[in-house]
Amino acid sequence: MSDWFRLGDYDLLVVSDGVLRLDAGAVFGVTPRVMWEPLVEPLDEEHSLPVGLNCLLVRSQDKLMLVETGVGNKATRVPRGSGVAQAGTLVEDMARHGIRPEDVDIVINTHLHFDHCGGNTTYRDGKLALTFPRARYFLQKGEWEEAKNPNERTRASYLPENLEPLADSGQLELVDGEAEVIKGVRILPAPGHTAHHATVEVTSAGRTAVYIGDIVQHPLMLERLAWISSFDELPLVSLETKKRILERAIVEKDLLVCVHCPPPGLGHLRLVDGKRKWDAS
Numbered sequence: 001m002s003d004w005f006r007l008g009d010y011d012l013l014v015v016s017d018g019v020l021r022l023d024a025g026a027v028f029g030v031t032p033r034v035m036w037e038p039l040v041e042p043l044d045e046e047h048s049l050p051v052g053l054n055c056l057l058v059r060s061q062d063k064l065m066l067v068e069t070g071v072g073n074k075a076t077r078v079p080r081g082s083g084v085a086q087a088g089t090l091v092e093d094m095a096r097h098g099i100r101p102e103d104v105d106i107v108i109n110t111h112l113h114f115d116h117c118g119g120n121t122t123y124r125d126g127k128l129a130l131t132f133p134r135a136r137y138f139l140q141k142g143e144w145e146e147a148k149n150p151n152e153r154t155r156a157s158y159l160p161e162n163l164e165p166l167a168d169s170g171q172l173e174l175v176d177g178e179a180e181v182i183k184g185v186r187i188l189p190a191p192g193h194t195a196h197h198a199t200v201e202v203t204s205a206g207r208t209a210v211y212i213g214d215i216v217q218h219p220l221m222l223e224r225l226a227w228i229s230s231f232d233e234l235p236l237v238s239l240e241t242k243k244r245i246l247e248r249a250i251v252e253k254d255l256l257v258c259v260h261c262p263p264p265g266l267g268h269l270r271l272v273d274g275k276r277k278w279d280a281s
Helices: 024-028 033-039 090-096 114-120 141-148 235-252
Strands: 005-007 010-023 048-059 064-067 106-108 121-124 127-130 136-140 172-175 179-182 185-189 198-204 207-211 255-257 266-272 275-280
Touching (some): 010 024, 010 198, 024 033, 024 048, 048 090, 114 121, 136 141, 136 185, 141 172
Parallel strands (some): 136 172, 207 255
Antiparallel strands (some): 005 010, 010 048, 048 064, 121 127, 185 198, 198 207
């Protein structure tokens, strides 16, 4: 049975790069531990939580797009406290659905942290190369500039091996603000997690799916607006962005695609007795 599902003129499929483990305290930021710990799965001995690495394939009549590429398989260095032992499975998961890297026409990154773009590149014959050799890679110009010139706080998340092959490839497409990649597929600014973080919307036949990137890192954060991760560079901006996107999702009944929720990360946010409730699909 196929896991593809239809949204208007498009077929969508969630594929996984595996599981990432993040420090639980960092995930929930300044929210006191006594508030979130009773609501999450038991922590391991390193006090970390497993989070998904859900990537999205969007297929039109003549294009195949991939939103986000996970950690990747380069066994690269990662920030301390980030467990990647179960990550790097994206290409294999795509292969289970009969899709090869060379089949992908477009790759879109919401931002360039290692767990969202690490699969953009791979080692081939001992050299760094693009994992998806025919694809054009779309991302925000401001995000690219920040990733190429990181500061002391952001340097651990922006890894050169995820960026350098793109710079020389001739396949990098930098956009500034809102951009329509193909009809019905838009990149939209959603600042807060990084200054130039973006979301991706797929709209067709009156329905919308929103790939929300790093607006949240856990399902509880969909239901509690004020729970903001310490990974967010601009937490108050992140709060306003999160509020805008999630409130619209409730009103418009948008399908949310959440990268770090348990696979496949699909669901709707609803109001139940005046409170937000996440209904996973």
